[in-house]
Amino acid sequence: MNAKTPFTPARRAERMNPSIIREILKVTEKPGIVSLAGGLPSADTFPVQAMREACTKVLRDAPREALQYAASEGFAPLREWVAAHLNEHQRMNVTAVQVLIPTGSQQGLDLAAKVLIDNDARVLVETPTYLGALQAFAPYEPTIVALASDHEGPLPDALAAAAGGARFAYLLPNFQNPTGHVYSEARRTAIVVAAQEQTLPLLEDNPYGDLWFDAPPPPSLASRWPEGVLYLGSFSKVLAPGLRLGYIVAPPALYPKLLQAKQAADLHTPIFNQRIVHEVIRNGFLDTHVPAIRARYKLHRDAMQTSLVKHLSGIAQWVTPVGGMFFWLELPAHIDAVALLPKAVEAGMAFVPGAAFYASAPRRNTLRLSFVTSPPQQIEAGIAALARVLKAAA
Ligand SMILES: Cc1ncc(COP(=O)(O)O)c(C=O)c1O
Known part of the structure; x- marks a missing residue:
């Protein structure tokens, strides 16, 4: 310095x-x-034109609310939309009360780390893994354990062997950054079975899942073990990253701690952006x-x-x-x-x-x-x- x-x-x-x-x-x-x-x-x-129209509409119809402080959980109709979207596309069964809107899913990684990692606690990651997650976890002083992985992601046996005492495994089942790998149905099942047997919580990061070319990837890990998976999604790759809007879906018992961490971090995600995005997507735009x-x-x-x-x-x-x-x-x-x-x-x-x-x-x-x-x-x-x-x- x-x-x-x-x-x-x-x-x-x-x-x-x-x-x-x-x-x-x-x-x-x-x-x-x-x-x-x-x-x-x-x-x-x-979608510049749709954004422009939504900005005009939000400022015309709800200017006082759109420019005011707002709820730390996020804009309620947007949380409803996220829950409905995940229930339809990821075979999940969640309600809006489990949804928190962070400032990009990157903030979701930080909040999860803040709530879950003590110093020297073990955190399991894929090999290789998303650099931004390593950056988000590092300040909380974990011991990072890199799991043996192949072209489909981490090996279930490696996950099971490293699980003892670990706080969570950070997993990217869909078109991973950086490798592009995607877990098969069988790999998803094996990973979730191994995690359940070892009582190893999972942090599932899915910003790319909607960007499939020929067929959608199999349903999320969170759909298979709702109480054991903390799920992150993002509007960055399907709408625009500059809006900084993501979503966290948390098991109800974990939600209050994430919410407190969110409040401490920045009170709430910009409500103007949330209202605009909701206005753009609410009638099936995506x-x-x-x-x-x-x-x-x-x-x-x-x-x-x-x-x-x-x-x-x-x-x-x-x-x-x-x-x-x-x-x-x-x-x-x-x-x-x-x-x-x-x-x-x-x-x-x-x-x-x-x-x-x-x-x-x-x-x-x-x-x-x-x-x-x-x-x-x-x-x-x-x-x-x-x-x-x-x-x-x-
Ligand atoms: C795997 C992964 N997770 C999370 C993020 C963060 O995305 P955002 O904060 O824009 O939602 C990215 C961004 O590239 C990513 O590749």
Whole structure:
């Protein structure tokens, strides 16, 4: 810290790190670089006109309420909408009283960590896992245990073996960030059975579940074990991330503590945003909007798959994602993606080195590519550039 200030950071602050991705984005957002790094939804999908109309309507019909302090739980009609949506699409059976609206599901991760993690408590994560969750958990000083995982997610036996005394396992069953993996029906069952046998609570994070291309993924873990799963969802990938709206669905016994943590954090999520989003979605808007996003992202996925096959067959390995926003590439063992990045940026493209997503023992020969932010012609140029630097490094 700056020597000129008398402040001393707390021990928890020592655990905080800058997001490597945000640092990379600063370098790569230069004009002329094809960035396949950031996980930004395509801005072309933002429903600008619907938002504009909803803003006007909210300010006309409920200006005093929309600009006033509001309930920490969230806007009641939006909580009702979330419960009904999950009951229909995730085979859940929840009521609005279990729903809390955080400022993005990222805040849900922070609130869950604040309520559930004591220092040195064990928290189980996938290998690799979402970097933002590692960042959210770190200040609460957990011992992070990285579970052995395959192309479908964590191995149920590894989960069972590590469960003793752990506070929860953080799981991403649908189109994971960063790997794009999705748990099969059988894997979901096995994970939930293992967790129930070990009385291991689960934190299920599902921001990408609606972005499937051919068939919806199997129902949520929360639908299989309602009292043992804390569920997070988001409006970021289906509407617009700048609104910062997510949702938490909590078992009733846990809800009051999360609510108290929310009150302490920021009193409530912006009510103006909540009212606007409710106004936009309340009459089935997402029933046509989300399929349009899926169709667009599927085209992008296909473009990246074609380019990868053309330029990187025999050099890199990947599993073609069936939803979400990312390809995860495994490079030859001797190639370090962290060292490769500056060369790639010089060649005109950017990716995120996979090492950032490991809680421990990073596999440095991995990288993440986002296929949704850049248009297909740029994807082709970006992958061609990546292939050039990879061939030079091989
Ligand atoms: C797996 C995962 N969880 C949570 C988030 C946070 O999303 P938001 O706070 O925008 O809802 C992200 C964002 O990219 C994510 O990839």
